[in-house]
Amino acid sequence: MTGEGDGVELTVVIPVFNEQANIEPMVRALDIALANVRWEVIFVDDDSPDGSADEIRRLAQQDRRVRCLHRIDRRGLSSACVEGMLASSAPYLAVMDADFQHDEQLLPQMLHQLRGSDDLDLVIGSRYIAGGSTGALPESRVGISRFATWLARLVLGVSISDPMSGFFMLKRALLMQVVGHLSQQGFKILLDLLTSGTEVRYRELPYVMRSRQRGESKLDILVSGEFLLLLLDKRLGHLLPPKFLMFVAVGLIGAALHLLVLGLLYLHWGAPFWSAQSSATLVAMTSNFLLNNQFTYRDRRLRGKRLFYGLLLFYLVCSLGALINVRIASSLYELEITWWLAGLLGAVVGTVWNYAMTLTFTWRKKRLAV
Ligand SMILES: Nc1nc2c(ncn2[C@@H]2O[C@H](COP(=O)(O)OP(=O)(O)O)[C@@H](O)[C@H]2O)c(=O)[nH]1
Ligand SMILES: [Mg+2]
Structure with a gap:
């Protein structure tokens, strides 16, 4: 399969978000590191405001080994990597960051290992085996990375370092074997590949992580939340969608907020019950909407005008959900089912309704055939 014709042998997929200043130096570094390889690089840019995509296209005009996959209205490191790999026809695919933290000089050795072995599918650059290290990564980041590694190994039972x-x-x-089973949630594409139900034959090669050259890290608290979601998805994904679990968690926060506002207005300030209850409902629905928009549906977050219309739609959908909930709970109660079970079942049906409806109408996937 390899070594014949003059097609590309290795595609390096580099997800980018606001990495404009790193693009040209990265292409130069790849050119040096891969001097004897037929390679290309696909930068997958999620419409970075700093104009990374324009910079990539400028370079692509000078060098046809450079390609740009420009995604609009999307975010997500894992899905960017998967789509970048699918845009390539090469027999070997590499994934690395744009910020020079990964040592591109390891690429020829990785390729050599894969080319030379029929019983190897994947070569991983590892910071945690002899010869590798987290280099100049700040203490706090090393701590987070170590903890996440421990958690992933525990929850998913992977033995890799x-x-x-x-x-x-x-x-x-x-890739072709696992692509249909990937979760594509969040930041951790390797973990996703390793836990997709196929036995992966891998080898780890040590490398010393460098510090980011230019620009800023995109790792933040939301990314950590997405990591937990990935773990959940991998453990329970086939039973309950992780977005649903997230939706329920947000709903529980909303319920607590509801009780707080109701208690304050009705008990503390003596407002009439109906007006206290309406205000509490409005506060809880608004908080649920904003939290879901921020966390559960981070990958398709609504902004500006669409945020406003989305909120109105959310009120409507959730009001119907509440009606259904009360109707079912009352019918069950009349059938002499204990009050708390009737209430709970009503709430469950209402929640599933809200989830299904908002998934379909409020945060529907755009421009994607499903
Ligand atoms: N396409 C795309 N790339 C991203 C996204 N988030 C981060 N990246 C890129 O993914 C790589 C890793 O992100 P980085 O911020 O360096 O994370 P860190 O190494 O954990 O600090 C970098 O090249 C980022 O530009 C995203 O949502 N979409
Ligand atoms: Mg990085």
């Missing part, structure tokens, strides 16, 4: 690595190379055959 660095499942959180964002630097690896695989054979196309492996």
Whole structure:
């Protein structure tokens, strides 16, 4: 399959978000590191405001080994990597960051290992085996990375030393085998690949992580939340969608807020019950909407005018959900089912309704065939 014709042998997929200043130096570094390889690089840009995509296209005009996959209205590191890999026809695929944290000089060695071995699917750049290290990564980040590694190994039962690595190379055959089973949630594409139900034959190669050259890290608290979602999805994904669990968690926060506002207005300030209850409902629905928009549906977050219309639609959908909830609970109660069970079942049906409706109408996936 390899070494014949003059097609691309290795595609390096680099997800980018606001990495404009790193693009040209990265292409130069790849040019040097991969001097004897037929390679290309696909930068997958999620419409970065700093104009990364324009910079990539400018370079692509000078060098046809440079390609740009420009995604609009999307965010997400894992899905960017998967789509970048699917845009390539090469038999070998590498994934690395744009910020020079990963050592591009390891790429030829990774390729060499894969080329030379029929019983290897994946080579991983590891910081946690002899010869590798987290280098200049700040203490706090090392701590987070170590904890996440421990958690992933515990929850998912993977034995690999660095499942959180964002630097690896695989054979196309492996990608095609697992692509239908990937979760594509969040930041951790390697972990996703490793836990997709196929036994992956891997080897780890040590590398010393460098510090980010230019620009800023996109790792934040939301990314950590997405990591937990990925773990949940991998453990329970086939039973309950993680977005649903997130939706329920947000709903519980909303319920607590509801009780707080109701208690304050009705008990503390003596407002009439109906007006206290209406205000509490409005506060809870608004908080649920904003939290879901921020966390559960981060990947399709509504902004500006669409945020406003989305909120109105959310009020409507949730009011219907509440009506259904009360109707079912009352009917069950009349059938002499204990009050708390009737109430709970009503709430469950109402929640599933709200989830299904908002998934379909409020935060529907745009421009994507499903
Ligand atoms: N396409 C795309 N790339 C992203 C996104 N978030 C981060 N990246 C890129 O993914 C790589 C890793 O992100 P980085 O901020 O360096 O994370 P860190 O290494 O954990 O601090 C970098 O090249 C980022 O530009 C995203 O939502 N979409
Ligand atoms: Mg980085």
